Amino acid sequence: MSSMGKRPTVLVLNGSEDLIEALEELLADAGFQTKGARVQDIIRGPLDFATLVQETLPTVIVYDISVPFDLSWSAFQKLAASTAAAGIPFVLTTTNKEGAKDYTGPDVIELLLKPYDIEQFIQAVSLAVRRGADGAARR
DSSP states (O other), X not given: OOTTOOOOEEEEEESOHHHHHXXXXXXXXXXXXXXXXXXXXXXXXXXXXXXXXXXXXXXEEEEEOOSSHHHHHHHHHHHHHSGGGTTOOXXXXXXXXXXXXXXXXXXXXXXXXOXXXXXXXXXXXXXXXXXXXXHHXXX
C-alpha cells in the first residue's frame, strides 16, 4: 500500500448488471475501490478497453467467462493480450465451472454468490492485488 493508503482498484467485467453490483459491493466491503463494466459493452462497444484501463488504473481485473464460453474465452484472451492489460493480473469467474473448464483450466472461481465462493473470490482478488502491486513495483 502507498503511504497515501490508496485502496487498490478492481475492475469488474461481467455480463450481468446484477452480478457487477453484487461484486462491487463485496469488494468495497473488503476494502477495494471498484469500477464495473459490462463485458458486452467492451466487446461490441461503446466502451474501449484501453481507455477504461487508463481511466481506472486497476490493480486487478475480474473477468467473467459466460455462455457461449468459446466467445467469452476468446474475448478474454484478446483483452489479456492487449497492451492496455500488460502486467495486470486477471481473476476469472464463471457461474458454470463445468462448462467453462474446457476453455479455462482450473483457476476459475465459480461464482454463485454463496458464502464460501465469496470468500474464495475475495481471497483470489487479494492475492492478485499483491501480485499486481509487486509487478507494478518492478515495472
